[in-house]
Amino acid sequence: MSTGRRRLGWLLPTVLVVVLLAGGAGTVVLLREPQLLPGRTATVVPVVRADVVTEVRAPGSVRSGGEADVSFVVSGVVTTIPVAPGATVAPGEVLATLDDAPARARIAAAQTALAADTRDITAARSAVPVDLVAVGRFEAAAARDRAELAEANRQLEGTVLRAPRGGTVTAVAGQVGDRVDAGAPTPDDAPSRRPFVRLADLATLVVRAAVPPRDVPRVLPGQSASAVVDGVGDPVLGEVVGVEPAPGPDGAYGVSVASPLPPPTLRVGQAADVRVVVDRAVGVLVVPPAAVRRVSPDRATVLVPPPDGRGPNRVLTVTTGIADATSVEIRAGLREGDRVLVPRDTGSRP
Template identity: 35%
Template sequence: MSKLSGQSRSKARIRWTGAAIVLTGVAAGVLLAVVQGRQDTDRDAAVVAVAVEKGEVTLDVATTGTVRPATTRALGFAVTGTVRDVAVRAGTRVRAGQTLATVDDREAAGDVNDAEASLGDARARLDAAEDAAARVTASATACATTGPRAPGAQVAAVGCPTRGYPDTGGDAILTAEQAVNRAARAVAQARAALDGTVLKAPIAGTVVAVAGSVGDRVTGGQTFVTLADTYAMQVRAEFPEADAGALRAGQSATVTLGGHDDALNATVVQVDPVGAADGALVRYGALLSFATPPGDLLVGQSAQVRVRVGQATGVLRVPSTAVHDISGGSGTVLVHGGTTSARRTVTVGLRGDRYTQVTGGLTAGEQVVRSW
């Protein structure tokens, strides 16, 4: 009996094991079908198609830059002297013609007095030379009008010249005139030097540097005040050579200043013709001018710069992510037709930041896979 019971239990275990294997296989099949169904559903859901449409395609290049004055003037005194007064400091806003600083003018004023005295002497010598010439001319005229004398008559000593042409003193007058001209130039130079003891602003702007203080000895022509035209500020930006080739004067741009969110309209006014090495890269500088400069611009302020280097309006376009294998003006898109998608070669124009222009191979309204 016990032997039969053992055999029965063994057969029961085999039957249960077989049933478990069958159930496991069925469950695995069901699970696989569910997973495959979900994958197919996810794949279908992942295909996002967009319509080919007409619109604008734009291409921008971006970099960073700094705000700088459009014009900077290095100003110095015309004479050597000791600084007597400094009326400004860095950051002072000034108007055109405003006095910035002065040096001791006593020596320059003395030079003006000496030059004017020399001019007076030269003019007096010229007057004397002209008077002498007039007397000689009058004497020669009197001798020429004297009639023939009678035989035996006495000749009056009238100082008549004995040569054919009278000496009118022309050489003396010429010499005196040259002396007057030299003295007049000396006076003009002395007065200019006196004026140069006062340093004035040639333009309205902001003082960015003062190179001395009261009591300092300065040399004529040496920069003492640096003045920036902060009423006409610009942005200086450096572009890598890959982008610089597309830059042109007159292109529109936007500038976002450090600490600000609003983008300001600007225009490219200059592109450097020669680049500068920056490590292994070559960069080209560009200047941008604000359309309407804000009043709170700071010299050296950082800026984010975007320049529009390409634009096409009213053209067929698709997202740039939809076009692959672009080469020689053509590319490949995946045209979506309901449940299937097929590759198609298209011709392309401007490839912008978000959209690419399609010039052939697609029509408006067709569906393409946005990203694949």
């Protein structure tokens, strides 16, 4: 056998082994990445331009834009409540009163004691020689009685609960005959610390949303917002006018949304579904969320079919932006009109 035939004899098996190994490697890749295989499990969609809007959604209710909680600063028994929920009051108007007899008796006793102190001081100064020790003792007693008189007058003034501002009475927590403690509405309401009277400015209404801690960092005053309010109909459009710096008892942060043109059917207490627009991209390149596989917060991969429909699909890395329920913004890696694959079964895609 010639040298050329011997070389050809070992060369052909070697080439065959190399081809088989390459084919095996390709088979392994395709088995590990079955999405690279052309098939009927995906839909081809074009890259298009659209708007992407990211929202924070939270439950809420209609509240007064200005509220005042009013309670007695002294303890006593309620004698009158001249207002009821729904009443309109002016600043300084009487909301409720307590029995002032104890305070008046205290004032009378302090006045009597102070008058006696004055007489004692005068007598001590008129003595010859002047009894300086007695004068000092009587002046100290007079100082104590003046302080007592001032406190008694404060107690008497505190028996009258007045409106600190104009508004509408929305709640009254007590009734005539109840005994209230200073700062507490009624005995049965003491744990909740509800005010004795609550006033609201019903001319200025807002929708107050309860935003969870994970979302509140993205909510800022001035952001556009909308609210679907029970019984109102069309969504109420407005903007965020306030974000509470601390959470409430439920752990959520209060976010107030005001509308420049509130509907006339808006009422305090109506439930609402609030949406705050925290980010918006207009006219950007987008693909469906099911078309991307996230690898980092701003990077993902997409599957691109072959131009001629033959051969395996390509995995392409793209830079992503904001996303909503229907679109993911593509900032780099694709052009308008490019095609990507959207798997029909997305259960295994993160």
